[in-house]
Amino acid sequence: MPKPLPYEYKYLRSSKRFPHVWCPGCGIGIVMGSIIRAIDALRWKKDDIVMVSGIGCTSRMPVYVDFNTLHTTHGRALAFGTGVKMGNPDLKVMAVMGDGDSLAIGGNHIIHAARRNMDITAIIVNNNNYGMTGGQFSPTTPIDAKTATTPYGMIEPSFDICELMKGAGANFVARGTVYHIIELDSLLKQAFDRKGFSVVEVLAPCPTNFGRANRLGGPVEMMKLLKDNTITQGQAAKMDPDKVEGKTLRGIFVDRNIGSYMERYNALCASVEEAAGGMQ
Amino acid sequence: MIVPWGETKLIQGNEAVALGAVAANIEFFAGYPITPSTEIAELLARYMPLLGKPWIQMEDEIASISALIGARLAGAKSMTATSGPGFSLMQEGLGYACMAEVPLVLVNVMRSGPSTGLPTQTAQGDIMQARWGTHGDHPVIALAPCSVEECFKLTIRAFNLSEEFRTPVILLPDEIIGHMRERVTFPAEDSVQIVPKPVPDVPVEWYEHYHPTPTNISPMASFGSGYRFHVTGLTHDTHGFPTRRKPEVDAKMERLKHKITRHLDKLEDVRMHDVEDSRVVVFAYGSVYRSALAAQELLKKKRKKIGVFRPVTIWPFPDRTVKECLDDKDVVLVPELNQGQLIHEVERMTSDEVRVIPLHRVDGYEITPEEIVASVMEVM
Incomplete structure (x- = not known):
């Protein structure tokens, strides 16, 4: 087993909270490592960082990292995070969520956080199902896929997380995978560095539930699927359109700088205070 | 301003x-x-x-x-x-x-x-x-x-x-x-007295977000203050990390209870008007309390004496005071803008000798002083 790099240790509650709850072959730990490397590259102070989560496998992440950490109720990570950011705008707030947490029960909160362009980095680990409760279908379960609650196959279409977030108004939208790890480190670093609402969707395997139900093989085979079934937008542009069909695109889909919520709220306060001062 | x-x-x-x-x-x-x-x-x-x-x-x-x-x-x-x-x-x-x-x-x-x-x-x-x-x-x-x-x-x-x-x-x-x-x-x-936020004064490495104290209430740091801590809705130990160990679970649940039940004197807030020397008492809160006070005045004119008991703090319920002050009454009338909610707490704290009588109104209008007077006249 590869050892964590020494600098990764200093971001972990390593002496107390491990071993973790994740299954062998789960992708969530890889995302946690990537988050840590991105933060280390940005030289952020641990005291200034708040990691918020909801409920589910991904949402267990905050307990392992040595930031200010907030494990909330199902789907509400972004609502709690909005309060944290407004309560103390100096804090750097990230929300780590699964696909069910962020898009089903938390669907309303994520579209409104994106619309407001609230200053939060949302990291969505998409493993296509609810892992913690035993592999039920989620809003990103592919059509025809088998899960504990789609024993005859999934009939509902899926959300495309990146398209959804683009339409809802996020400042930065990207997709990576836990196989393309250098790329993921870079995407997360850029997302953290943006003002406003930034979203990174990370495709990750759930061999225990989704993989087993759909006979996708073990952890290695599922990693290979991420390698084979995804391409960058640059690769897609050079490829025969027939071959692009069925592949999932990686990379940055939105990178714009429309004023963030906190910028607009601060400007509002300044203007009303000035107007009130003028009246006196 | x-x-x-x-x-x-x-x-x-x-x-x-x-x-x-x-x-x-x-x-x-x-x-x-x-x-x-x-x-x-x-x-x-x-x-x-x-x-x-x-x-x-x-x-x-x-x-x-x-x-x-x-x-x-x-x-x-x-x-x-x-x-x-x-x-x-x-x-x-x-x-x-x-x-x-x-x-x-x-x-x-x-x-x-x-x-x-x-x-x-x-x-x-x-x-x-x-x-x-x-x-x-x-x-x-x-x-x-x-x-x-x-x-x-x-x-x-x-x-x-x-x-x-x-x-x-x-x-x-x-x-x-x-x-x-x-x-x-x-x-x-x-x-106007404003209670300050209960901030900790211990070194960062000693901080426990749910530090056990004699009062069951722990000082609380904020995110960004240098005290890094974990918060979860899962049952947790004194540091805030999830636990399923019986002693830690019991300690948490007991503390949650005791931080209220051991400070009832600070929380209890009741108003009493002629309760001590009345045989009939109206137990009312919120807008209904205002009607109860008006009813008391109307009844005085009819030379009928009633008491009025009002909890300002509804929860925790003033168990002890209700028992002390209402358990020797003939009748306690409980008018409420519902089909009977706090009346059950009054019944719980009074013996069978006391007639606890409801007066309900759920049509969205106030309970009038006259309605309370009419109810009192029925039992007096």
Whole structure:
């Protein structure tokens, strides 16, 4: 087993909270490592960082990292995070969520956080199902896929997380995978560095539930699927359109700088205070 | 200056709540529009930017109370305002705040239910929802104002109690109190006591977010203060990390209970008028208490004497005082704007010798003094 790099240790509650709850072959730990490397590259102070989560496998992440950490109720990570950011705008707030947490029960909160362009980095680990409760279908379960609650196959279409977030108004939208790890480190670093609402969707395997139900093989085979079934937008542009069909695109889909919520709220306060001062 | 300190004004109950929040140094408001509480959010939308403090209209009530908890963990004293259906949605976050011991103030201007009910009309239907609405055993503090002036004072008290006990506090005006206009004389600013946030003074490495103390109430750091800690809705140890070990689970649950039950003297707040030497007592709260006082006057003219007993703090229920003061009465009449909620607590604390009689009204209108007089005359 590869050892964590020494600098990764200093971001972990390593002496107390491990071993973790994740299954062998789960992708969530890889995302946690990537988050840590991105933060280390940005030289952020641990005291200034708040990691918020909801409920589910991904949402267990905050307990392992040595930031200010907030494990909330199902789907509400972004609502709690909005309060944290407004309560103390100096804090750097990230929300780590699964696909069910962020898009089903938390669907309303994520579209409104994106619309407001609230200053939060949302990291969505998409493993296509609810892992913690035993592999039920989620809003990103592919059509025809088998899960504990789609024993005859999934009939509902899926959300495309990146398209959804683009339409809802996020400042930065990207997709990576836990196989393309250098790329993921870079995407997360850029997302953290943006003002406003930034979203990174990370495709990750759930061999225990989704993989087993759909006979996708073990952890290695599922990693290979991420390698084979995804391409960058640059690769897609050079490829025969027939071959692009069925592949999932990686990379940055939105990178714009429309004023963030906190910028607009601060400007509002300044203007009303000035107007009130003028009246006196 | 937003709060008219020292002045006398004709204002609305909801306005008094908003001013009380400013007086208590509110630092964050999140809410969702709902009748009959909306004026509180509207007024704070004007005041908060003037104070340079954050205010937000969230996408629903669940998001509102969730944002409140986040903001208070980041150090900002927080309040929301809602009514019955929104209060139902907020039960999720209310339970989280109880479990994670996060101070906040939740104003529920009570309207008629169940469900959408009579949105613009009064009720006291959320008394039991305030006590048991969220799942699991949990501590609750709830206060019921009876006047516009009390909306101001009890909002400040709600903030103070939430900080002192590190727990959510629910303010329960009924619609009549929220929308009524009355004269309010504001106190001098320096006469209002504001309880400071319970910040820790230990070195960072010694900090426990739920440090056991003799009072069962622990100092609380904020995110960004240098004390890094974990907060979860899972049952947790004194550091805030999840646990399933029996001694730690028991300790947490006992502490949650005891931080209220061992401070009843600080929380109890009752008003009594001629209770001691009356055989018949009316037990009433909120707007109904005002009718009960008027009924007492009407009955005096008929040379009939009744007492009036009012809990200002509804939860925790004033068990001991009710037993002491009402258990020797012939009749306790409990008029409520519901089909009988707090009456069960009165029955619980009085023996079978005492006739505890309900008076209900659930059509969205007030219980009048005449209705109380008629009920009293029947039993006298």
